[in-house]
């Protein structure tokens with residue numbers, strides 16, 4: 266069969282744009298279709314991105330694509346006690362995703378990829394053996410037409426409807442998503458620290474964030490467990506919705522209570538395990554579509570880009586061999602499950618254990634914990650911290666033993 270392109274990528278977010286940049290850079294004919302009229306718009310994100318090795322090595326984020334650089338985090342207990350965590354690993358940016366996502370797409374175009382906005386993938390086309398070989402798409406809702414390629418990459422984000430047609434199990438369980446609401450607000454005077462507030466009364470099974478931006482602005486948002494609204498065991502907030510909880514926090518915050526809102530939006534993000542397979546014959550799935558999101562904070566930009574790099578490297582080899590079977594594409598999945606897969610699995614375990622901790626126990630934990638404990642906790646080395654917690658409050662062992670057994 267003669268194809269129109271070597272690869273079709275569905276979605277021009279960080280995952281799809283990164284994949285397209287690397288694959289097109291190696292000479293592949295790559296087309297990206299995105300249903301949005303404008304790349305990166307509307308923004309549905311807190312816009313925080315940590316410095317990862319990958320980004321440091323590969324890309325230098327230009328001014329204009331980020332609002333401010335970040336030095337670290339202030340983590341706040343239910344009773345208001347704060348721990349400030351600043352080290353090399355906590356540096357990053359609060360982005361301007363409107364320009365950041367577009368910049369990533371422009372880099373892909375510079376390498377030879379073609380990006381088509383306002384172009385929605387409607388249906389996955391399949392050959393006589395049922396293997397994907399193209400898409401039915403529409404530009405602006407008009408006259409659907411077919412485009413073909415031997416490799417289809419789903420970088421569709423949370424919706425992932427085309428991935429489902431390819432046979433990937435992308436349906437979300439309510440327990441494993443956070444429902445979110447966010448405002449961009451001004452004025453908010455701040456240091457270059459992101460602020461994360463924890464507690465069942467503030468953000469049951471989730472957290473509330475203030476991510477500062479330039480010109481005394483801030484993204485002020487909340488994510489709460491998807492089941493919170495009908496599970497009284499989780500915080501007892503029957504009927505809890507993210508927006509009223511966020512409004513309540515803002516009303517009680519000295520700085521924010523009189524601030525203006527410049528933007529408001531809601532969204533959902535997965536905080537569960539990645540899907541069970543990332544490749545099938547002639548197709549791959551990358552980024553948030555594959556649920557490659559940090560279960561602790563719901564961050565997915567860096568992971569999406571990382572998956573884009575890995576998957577593109579393997580796609581290039583498959584293209585050289587003209588062999589797009591699952592066995593060949595599996596190298597990408599193997600790489601991801603080696604790193605960062607195990608770290609994400611530990612973070613998921615931490616999320617599941619922490620959701621059983623009461624506000625009183627959380628206050629106690631924050632009292633004992635220091636800035637020095639945070640790298641081991643986030644790195645998945647729980648034993649020393651658990652030992653410290655349990656020494657002062659043995660009853661916590663019943664909950665925290667899940668982290669060390």
Ligand SMILES: Cc1cc2nc3c(=O)[nH]c(=O)nc-3n(C[C@H](O)[C@H](O)[C@H](O)COP(=O)(O)OP(=O)(O)OC[C@H]3O[C@@H](n4cnc5c(N)ncnc54)[C@H](O)[C@@H]3O)c2cc1C
Pocket residue numbers: 275276277278279280281298299300301305309310311312313314384385386387420421422423424425426427445446447486531532533534551552553554558563564565566567569
């Ligand atoms: C409220 C909220 C706050 C967040 N805050 C942060 C944060 O501070 N830091 C962080 O790292 N992450 C954050 N995230 C998560 C982050 O936004 C995602 O993980 C990230 O955007 C994933 O990138 P992606 O490329 O995989 O998918 P996306 O960025 O979602 O891109 C998917 C693209 O696919 C397109 N698409 C989907 N279906 C089709 C179709 N059928 N046809 C054509 N195009 C299609 C969409 O239009 C979209 O442009 C947040 C999420 C939410 C909801």
